[in-house]
Amino acid sequence: MEEIISKLLSGGAEILDIPSDLRDLAISRYEDVGNWLGTTGGPAWLVYPQGSFRLGTVVAPFSPSGGYDIDLVCWRDLAKESTTQDGLKSMVGEMLDEYMRQKNLEGGDGPTKIAASRRCWTLSYPEHDFHLDVLPAIPDREHDEPTSILLTDTSLVRWQHSNPIGYARWFRDQSAEMRSVLEKMARADNVAEVPEYRVRTTLQRLVQVLKWHCGVRFAADPENRPPSILITTLAARAYGGESDLYSATLLAVQRMPQFIEHRDNGAWWVPNPVHESENFADKWNDYPQRRVKFLAWLKDITTLLEDAARMRGQGLEEVVARLGKSFGMDPIEKAARRYGDEMRGLREAGSLSIATGTGLLSTSGGRLVRNHSFYGSHGQ
Template sequence: MKEDLSKFLRAVADDLDIPGHLYEDAVLKYTDVGEWLAQEDSELAQYEPDIYPQGSFRLGTMIRPINDAEEYDIDLVCHLKIKKENTTQKELKDRVGKRLKAREDIEEILNESRRCWVLDYPEPFHMDVLPVIPNIDQLPNGILLTDTELHLWQFSNPIDYAEWFKEQMKVVLREKRAAYAKRYQMSIEEVPEYEVKTPLQRVVQILKRHRDIYFEYDLENRPISIIITTLAAKAYANQPDLYEALISVATRMHEYIEKRENDEWWVENPVEEGENFAHKWNEYPKRREAFLNWLNKVRDDFISASQTESLTKTAAALSPTLGRSVVSRVASSLGIQSNIRSPRPAIRSIIVPKLDDIIDHCLPPDFHENLLVNAKVEIKGDVYRRIGGKYLWKLTDHTVPKKIAIKFVAETNVQPPYEVRWQVVNTGEEARSADCLRGGFDPMPNDSGNIRWEETEYAGTHWIEAFIIKDGECVARSSPLYVRVRRQS
């Protein structure tokens, strides 16, 4: 039963997580904003602006809003290399805002908040862009934050915190990344972080959703995510089983709450000595009491769930704890009979047109094939923001968005000299309407080597093949590499 419960909880965490296509769309969006801020004609270019994620998006612990009509909240840092004595918090924020407003499409979705600029995209997410400068007392990754309601600069270190968080789960993370790398024939360093989830990340997601339900009508006492994340990471012991990790973490989290001088309660930032995440508990004691009562409820709820007679009863037991809509979707996906009914969320689905039945535009080779037994060629792909632009992630069998570039590399054991011929075949109504089904054979310029760049313009299932031509004959031919370009509805 516990094994089944772990499977059920993994499905819950997967349902709570930001979908992969939305994650990638978010990366594309903030990469685009970063490039705009750093363009040569930008007043900010001299400060080398750099946008990167922080918080749950960086940690892999983001969860969908409790109300499916709401949006994902993605936190970003806009880092400018300016000395503290050369700017004020207001000046820093205004500089970034001025550049953002200088592009019409960004200005249309731009709003100002207390600490940051908010980009409200049509997609079901918005991004909070927080202007920061280096903290010279905590280099290389310490930062100082803007806050219009506070006179003193606030400090933070999201990069080092994320590295500390990963260190707490390094054993399981290494195993999962190695398995993913083996599956897609890439190095461990090339594995996209969002593709691998550890029990700790899933535990944090489940705890955060349990918290959202438990404190739905008591927002004043609801524990902040950084306290939950920090205590959970400290309590995690690299258990590979999700249910065991969840119970162990929920049982031990309170042990890492400190009581210091003057009877003050502390949950210290592990990478910023002197920062107390729980400082509000000393001002409002009921918040600590509410936190401990909630932890007891977490343990009771999931221990009780493990003692049910079937997953159907487990789903019913966890429905009020994790949310009716989440449990309903998970039960349906796992084929569990359930009386729980809930409307599906209003998140746009991935649509990829299937491979066309009619592919007569795919031409046969116009050269003689004399495939050698030991000659091999394989195509690998990398995704970039644009041709020659910023690297994003490795191409796998997942869908890719429009308006990105893919660098294909033909890896072969054939000894040079040889020529690489490429065949690119588009399918789908969009490519057909644009008269761009292609299907012929393209030689590459002499200086391109084994590399070919393509941009994703049309939704559909397309493919590319590489042919190694030596002494006028094709001696090696790759398998087709399929690229599924999605559209959203």
């Protein structure tokens, strides 16, 4: 049963993942932005991806009009003393506005709109179902890690610390499977390093499954939905190297609470593993109900997975119905159809068996299932 649940979860996460052609298009668009800034503004400009896109943990938006959200850092080589948060954000916004104007004059493939939010500028590409969130940043020269940055935030007085490049390296290091796959690809391509977004390993699928379930669970309560970075960090810390997605997910949600700190000053804390002064659970201290709802969500998904595993002998339709109630029926049903097609192919190849005691189709032993010719008793 666990193997079947893993197939359904993995299939659903694949369906909700950003399509490879759209991923490559988004890469070409942000590289174009970076090249234009470097050519127009000089070499002190740099654009690179961060967040779920960089980590390979993207899931489809949960609102029909949302579009895929691609997070970028727009790095400007400036000393903190030479600018302000408002000044930096305005500078980046003016450059991006000029970029959009130039692309439109050329009749090119630029964004259709630019809009400001609290921390970033959003470049919209509605015809391609994605947008680029561009976060202005400068070097954090007071921190030992050379990839550390300072971020703008119009609602706060102080600069915000971060390190997306260092975080991606840390995330990779949590999975021996990911390191192995990426190293093999690097050797095959004869390059120094392959980006995480090129592969999908158990840890990445685990994070996608949790974000998927969380998005459905908090669809009517978006203000209290746990941030993606909090889920990703706790999941990566809790991941024990399991190879099947069911076990990896269940064990991770059971272990995640032990990585939540309650410090002597009473603050709840989930530190950024590459910048200890950044607290991914900071909002819990201002809004205590968010921590309560986070823990309730963990309990909910734990119960779901345990219940599904106990449905031995009840058939695939019942398992799909149980998972679909919490994950949404559409992706689970699509994953089930893919699973059915896969099993049909294995049966036709003579590699499919019925698991003893459950009656469920399996590839891991049991009574061999004979192929069907569909010609009837009189044959050809």
